[in-house]
Amino acid sequence: MELTAQQLRGFNGSDAGKPIYVAIKGRIFDVSAARNFYGPGGDYCMFAGKDASRALAKMSKKEEDICSSLDGLSENELGVLLDWEKKFEAKYAVVGRVV
Template structure:
């Protein structure tokens, strides 16, 4: 399934009838199993319905970092992001990609 940034926003946990999706490096994961983390009020709810790549790499919860841009990330931040990607792959199903 292909997602635009706008379409992905529909899966931010605000509609209980829809799954919760988070994108990492352009791949969209169904994180509904982690609803307590990614759903409304969860510790990582700011990532729901968005590509969280930059924020994960920078270990940031700042809204301006919650995007798919990897521009300017250091080698260390890319390593952190790659570790996050592996965790997502192990725990959640890929349901699509950002176009």
């Protein structure tokens, strides 16, 4: 499945009938199994329906960091992102790509 960033926003947990998706480096993960974390009111709900690459790399929940841009990230931050990516791969199915 391929989704635009705008289409991805529709999978943010606000519609209980739809899965919840989070993208990392353009790959979309179905995080519906962790609805308590990524759904409305969850600790990581700000990532739902978005590419959270930069925010995960920076360990940030700031709105301005929740994007796909990796520009200017340090080697350490890129390593942190890789660790997050591996965790997501181990826990959640990849269901598509952001185009």
